[in-house]
Amino acid sequence: MGHTTPDLEAIASRFDLPAAVTSVSPLGNGNVNDTYQVDTASGERFVLQRLNTLVFPEPELVMGNLQVLTHHVQSKGERAGCQLPTPIALCGSRDCLLRGSDGSAWRLISFIADAHCVDALENPAQAEQIGRGLGRFHALVHDLPSNQLHDTLEGFHVTPRYLSHYRQVLSQTLVPPCPESEACQRFVAERLDLVPVLEEALLAGQLKLRPIHGDPKVNNVMLCQSSGRAIALVDLDTVKPGLLHTDIGDCLRSACNLAGEECTDLEAVSFNLELAKALLQGYLAEAGRYLSEADHEHLYDAIHLLPFELGLRFLTDYLDGDIYFKTQYPHQNLNRARVQFRLTESIEAQELEIREILAQLTARQP
Numbered sequence: 001m002g003h004t005t006p007d008l009e010a011i012a013s014r015f016d017l018p019a020a021v022t023s024v025s026p027l028g029n030g031n032v033n034d035t036y037q038v039d040t041a042s043g044e045r046f047v048l049q050r051l052n053t054l055v056f057p058e059p060e061l062v063m064g065n066l067q068v069l070t071h072h073v074q075s076k077g078e079r080a081g082c083q084l085p086t087p088i089a090l091c092g093s094r095d096c097l098l099r100g101s102d103g104s105a106w107r108l109i110s111f112i113a114d115a116h117c118v119d120a121l122e123n124p125a126q127a128e129q130i131g132r133g134l135g136r137f138h139a140l141v142h143d144l145p146s147n148q149l150h151d152t153l154e155g156f157h158v159t160p161r162y163l164s165h166y167r168q169v170l171s172q173t174l175v176p177p178c179p180e181s182e183a184c185q186r187f188v189a190e191r192l193d194l195v196p197v198l199e200e201a202l203l204a205g206q207l208k209l210r211p212i213h214g215d216p217k218v219n220n221v222m223l224c225q226s227s228g229r230a231i232a233l234v235d236l237d238t239v240k241p242g243l244l245h246t247d248i249g250d251c252l253r254s255a256c257n258l259a260g261e262e263c264t265d266l267e268a269v270s271f272n273l274e275l276a277k278a279l280l281q282g283y284l285a286e287a288g289r290y291l292s293e294a295d296h297e298h299l300y301d302a303i304h305l306l307p308f309e310l311g312l313r314f315l316t317d318y319l320d321g322d323i324y325f326k327t328q329y330p331h332q333n334l335n336r337a338r339v340q341f342r343l344t345e346s347i348e349a350q351e352l353e354i355r356e357i358l359a360q361l362t363a364r365q366p
Helices: 008-012 059-074 124-140 159-172 179-189 197-203 244-255 273-290 293-297 299-319 332-349 351-363
Strands: 021-026 034-040 045-051 105-110 210-212 221-224 230-233 240-242
Touching: 008 021, 008 034, 008 045, 059 105, 124 221, 124 230, 124 244, 124 273, 159 179, 159 197, 159 299, 179 299, 179 332, 197 299, 210 244, 240 244, 244 273, 244 299, 273 351, 293 299, 299 332, 299 351, 332 351
Parallel strands: none
Antiparallel strands: 021 034, 034 045, 045 105, 210 240, 221 230
């Protein structure tokens, strides 16, 4: 990407703005793209981003997905009930991606006003809104053919591929063994039958590919500042064809472990049933009508699988020398893996309760 500091105001001014740029300042703390807030003389705000081309080597496809998605949602007008960041075209062009001479990729998108996000849930009411936000998104795109979207992250959330990579890395790792790492490896070995469950259902025709968000963490659902209601879904770079179940499982994984991914006290890690019930209630209220009987039958599998999958990815990266996930201290990815595996254990210990919640909520569906 080069080492010179880009002229952010000049870059933002290349896009079709309603007025002159008055300032550009850093926004958020994302660890993939570089993100800035753009203020204009008209008072309108926008978001300028430099896409990480190491993670997204074909940013044109990412932007193509975003344009297809926003066009589909905007065609539903006020019925949509969900805001999405809208890409802004370059001046005198229909293109929405600016390529720098150094290979960098820049875009400008609309700013979601009067909204905020949370990193950790505070109560069940908030959990229900997070579920409603994801459910409303799935409801909006249920009639968007998935073949209109590019698969910008091939293999993303395909757990058997992660297992194959893990085995390859394990066979050649140079990282010295330790009791914690060996315990994690045993944990994986004891749950190999969990790995293919969703992919086998897809191959059997029980599940189908549909548009998914791909990364519906709690802080990617925007809540209204005044009402607290979910009004927007952001961070759409991972939108692609996939299984709704991975979105649902990943959202619950993110929302229902109040200790967080970086917790170092494994005893504090647990799957919160009260939050899970509220989130699922909100989700199914919005999207339940679009789920088939087979979709419902595999919801527990998704809840169980997604923390295991992420733990497997963290463990693999630890054994591979920490080349994918950013770390601030030694063994951080190993600790992250242990947190996700502990969360998996908590889900396993509450399987009957989770299945009962799913049965109750499913019975309420019209």
